[in-house]
Every structure is written in C-alpha cells, then in structure tokens.
Amino acid sequence: MNNQATQRRGGYRKFSGGRKFGHSKRGGGFRNGNSRFGGRRNGLKNEKLDIFSFINKTTATASQTQEKVFIPEHSFADFKLNSKLLDSIQEKGYADPTPIQDKIIPIVLQGKDVVGLSNTGTGKTDAFLIPLIEKILQNSNEQILIVTPTRELAPQIEEALKSITNQMRISSITCVGGEYIRMQIRKLKYKNNFIIGTPGRLLDLVKRDSRMLNGIHTVVLDEADRMLDMGFINDIRLLMESAPKERQTLCFSATMSKKIEELINDFLKNPITISVKTTEAPRNIEQKVLRVGNSNKIDMLHDLLQENKEFKKVLVFGRTKRGVESLSRALTQRGIKVESIHSDKTQSQRKRALSSFKKNQIQTLVATDVAARGLDIDNVTHVINYEIPESYDDYIHRIGRTGRGTQLGKALTFIN
Numbered sequence: 001m002n003n004q005a006t007q008r009r010g011g012y013r014k015f016s017g018g019r020k021f022g023h024s025k026r027g028g029g030f031r032n033g034n035s036r037f038g039g040r041r042n043g044l045k046n047e048k049l050d051i052f053s054f055i056n057k058t059t060a061t062a063s064q065t066q067e068k069v070f071i072p073e074h075s076f077a078d079f080k081l082n083s084k085l086l087d088s089i090q091e092k093g094y095a096d097p098t099p100i101q102d103k104i105i106p107i108v109l110q111g112k113d114v115v116g117l118s119n120t121g122t123g124k125t126d127a128f129l130i131p132l133i134e135k136i137l138q139n140s141n142e143q144i145l146i147v148t149p150t151r152e153l154a155p156q157i158e159e160a161l162k163s164i165t166n167q168m169r170i171s172s173i174t175c176v177g178g179e180y181i182r183m184q185i186r187k188l189k190y191k192n193n194f195i196i197g198t199p200g201r202l203l204d205l206v207k208r209d210s211r212m213l214n215g216i217h218t219v220v221l222d223e224a225d226r227m228l229d230m231g232f233i234n235d236i237r238l239l240m241e242s243a244p245k246e247r248q249t250l251c252f253s254a255t256m257s258k259k260i261e262e263l264i265n266d267f268l269k270n271p272i273t274i275s276v277k278t279t280e281a282p283r284n285i286e287q288k289v290l291r292v293g294n295s296n297k298i299d300m301l302h303d304l305l306q307e308n309k310e311f312k313k314v315l316v317f318g319r320t321k322r323g324v325e326s327l328s329r330a331l332t333q334r335g336i337k338v339e340s341i342h343s344d345k346t347q348s349q350r351k352r353a354l355s356s357f358k359k360n361q362i363q364t365l366v367a368t369d370v371a372a373r374g375l376d377i378d379n380v381t382h383v384i385n386y387e388i389p390e391s392y393d394d395y396i397h398r399i400g401r402t403g404r405g406t407q408l409g410k411a412l413t414f415i416n
Contacts, residue, residue, distance in 0.1 A: 072102040079105055081130070082137040088164050089130070098123035099276040105131045108250065113271035115264055116252040119400065122276060125160050125376070128220055128250055133161070135218070136170055136193045143215040146196040147239060149226040151176040151347055152354060152375055154196050157222070160376075161194060170194070177201045178347025188212060199227060199235035206242050213243045224253040224260055233259065240267045255393055285403040286410045297414055298327070301386060302334050304412075305364060312381045313357070315401050316366045319387045327386065328366045338364040369394055377401060385413040 074097060076089050097105065100118045107114050108131035118124050136142045148154045158174045175184045175197030184205065188195070195202075195216075206212050219240065221227070227236060240249075249268045253260055254277065264271060292300045305311050318324040321342040328340035339353035339362050357365040358377055369389065380402040389395045403409025 070099055072097045072099070074102055074106065076130075079109060079131075079134075081134050084168055085130070085133055085137060085164070088167065092163065094126075098127070100124050100274065101127040101130070103274045103276065104128065107272050107274070108132065108248075109134060111248055113248060113268040114250045115268065115271045115273040116250065117254070117256060117273070117275040117277045118252070119254060119277050119396070124252055125157055125222075126164075128222075128252070129157075129161055129164060132194075132218060132220075133165060133168070133170065137168065140169075140193075141191075141215075142193060142217055143191070144194050144218040144220065145202075145213060145216045145239075145243065146194060146220040146222060147199055147202065147227070147236065148196065148222045149198065149230055149232065150223075150370055151178055151198060151350060152341070152370070153223065154198055155351070156376060158194070158196050161196075172196065175201050175205060176347065178350075181205070185209070191215075199232040199239060203235045203238055206239065210242070213239070216243045216247060218248045218250070219243055221249070221251045221263075224251050224263065225255045225257060228257070228259050228263070233263075236263070237266075254397065284406065284408050285399055286408070287399065287413070288411070289413050289415055291415050294416060297386065298330055300414070301327075301384065302331065302336065304384070305331070305336050306334075310381060310410075312363065313360065313379055314364045314382045314384060315357075315377070315380050316364055316384045316386050317389070317398050318366060318368060319390070321368060323387065324366050324368050331364060331366070336364055337362040338366060340366045341370065342368040343370055369398070375401065376404070378404070379407075380404075381410065383409070383411045385411070388413065388415065 076086060076094065076097060081089075096102075100116060100122045104114055104116055104127045108128060116124065116127065132144050136144070146154075146157060148157060154174050154176050158172050161170075161172055171190070171192045172194035173184065173187045173192045173196070175188075175195065177198060177200055181201070181204065184201075185208065188205065188209070197205075221236065224236075227233075249271075251260075251264055251268060251271070290300065301316070305314060316327070318327055321344045324340050324342050325344075328338050331338045339356055341350045341353045345353070353362075353365065354375075354377075356362045366386075383399050383402045385395070385398060389398055399409070399411035402411060
C-alpha cells in the first residue's frame, strides 16, 4: 500500500484514491484484473466487495460533468405530442429529452414493445410516462398497468404522472401493500387510466376480481431486475397472464440477467432494446472510503453529521432492518434529526419518513436497500454506506441517490 494516499485524522485513515488492489485470492477481490469481486463481474450476493477496485479516483467538478455533452436527435416538439402535454413538459422545465427519452419515446408512440436498460437518474420514468399519456389523450379508454418493486416507488411514479397531467382529465390509482385493500377495491370499480402497484398487492386484487386487468392495453414492468431479486417472478408471470395478450409491453431494468431474458422472451413481442446504461459510477459523484473500526463507526458518523455543514441532506445505508433501526435510534439520542425506512415499517411510517426527508424536516434518512432503487429525492448532498452493500450493482444504485442529473454529489463508504 505504498502508493495508497492515507491521512490520519481522529483515529481513522481516509482513502481518497490510489491504485486498484484487492484482498488475497482466499478472501475474494480482484483476480487477474478481470473481476470487481470474487472473480465474477456484477457480483454474487454475500460476496465481500473489493471497494477499492471501483472507487472513483478523481474529484468530481462541474466541468467534468459537462465533458460529454449529449445532443438529442429529437426535440419534444418532434414527437408531435398533444399541445396540452407539450405545454406541461415546458412548464416542468424540460428543455430537451434525456438520452433514454430521446430513444424510447418515439418507439413507445409507435406501439412497439421495448426493453429499456438504463442507470438510475436518467429520466427513465418520464421516458415511458410521456408517450403513455399521449396515448390516453388520443384515446380516453386506454388503460395502463405499471408494476414496480417497492411501496415507495409506486406512489412516486403516480406523483410524477400527476405533475405532468395536472390540467388533464387522466385518472390513476396506486395499489400497494400496507394500505387498506378495501379502499383500493372501491376505487378500482371506477375506470382508471393508470393502475400503478407492487406485484403482491396487484395479484391479491386480481384474485378478488379476475376481470380487473381486462381493459389493460399496456403493461410497464419497472425495475424488473429488482422485482426478480425480491422474489416476485411468479407474481409477475401471473399478472402478465391475466392481462390481455394483445397489448404493448415495456420492460425496464438496470441489468440483463438470464431470468430477465426469459421474462422478455415469454411476454414481449419482437421488442426493441434500448440501452443507455453504463456499469461505471457517474463522474459527478465524488467517492471516498473511510477506514474506521466498528467501535468508532457511530462516532465517525455523528461527527460528520454534526460538525460538517456540507452534510445537509444525507442518506445512510445499512444492510439489515435491525441494524438500520438501531442506528436511527442511536443518532436520535445524539441529537441528529433522523428517520428510518425498512420493510418492517408500516406503509404510513415509511411515507412519513420519506416526506420528512424530501421536505428537509430531517437531516438524515437511514435505510436498507429498499430505498436504493428508483427513489427520486432532490438535493441529497451525501450518501454514506455505513455498511458495505452486497454487490457492485447495489453500490451503484445506492450512490445514485446523490448527484442526480448534472448535480454534484458525494458518496462515502465505511470499511473496517
């Protein structure tokens, strides 16, 4: 480690770059420079990550984020959208389509099936919402099903939908677990242009009313890889089989696994694959590693949150529900304004915690990886990996909560 720049401060060492290195072969890590961990790219769950092999070596600057300027092939006007929809897009401040919007919107408008591969923070949600809203404006009887992995992501998509359709007569409903199913059943008796929900709750509703999906003309599988990771494969298959065969299907994923390929082959018809994905962390996120002993971790985190004014809006990741809850309580006792979200929390508790974080009523949100996928929270200044994630993809999705778009962000990872 002669080339590794270290800095002593308060009993820990700060690593801010240096050469790639790993652990011994027995312990995992780099093997002949071909793997990020354990000899297998993209990682296996429960393998120990060689964090140093993918930490960004350079400090992000505003000029770096502008090195590669994307020039879209289309303007939003080129898509020949309804004037109301165009006006709404302009009111939201969208000047030009993002790369994934530029490529996917025209294909969706043509009614073709699509596989979209993209990283987080690329504008993917609007890439499918905009053309689907256009379809409804052309035919008010159009019905669309959007399936998402988590209770947090579903209402977020509906919120994004409503922000565009504020002046339009387009109806929607969110169906997730943890909320009264009877109320959802009552709302589903009325026609909804968009039905947005998690696989388990949607399947429960379909079992109660087998005709619920009869009017669906388009199905969107959002964060498909995450849904499969969470064990929803059978629920998804049953939902797809319950929807009409004559439909348009859009599948979005950050990774392409064998299970995703099987799902695509079974339920999509001659899909067009659009990839704007990179396996590397965004250059506008500065990444650092802090080496600290277990007994000092809480002290280190407290000092960062309490003494450094740059840490204004911080998302802290742990690996277990119990660990996240324990950390949240410890920080509260130390005077930090903090909330936590994990799967043992009720839906109302999770919504309240996210709302407080989005509104800057708390400084810190401590979460398991349930929060890493898809959540769009503005102006997160820092992501802290209090515990190392299970895979490289999880790492990318965690740190992607900061540095959204062209903003600069910072990510810190604690290691023992």
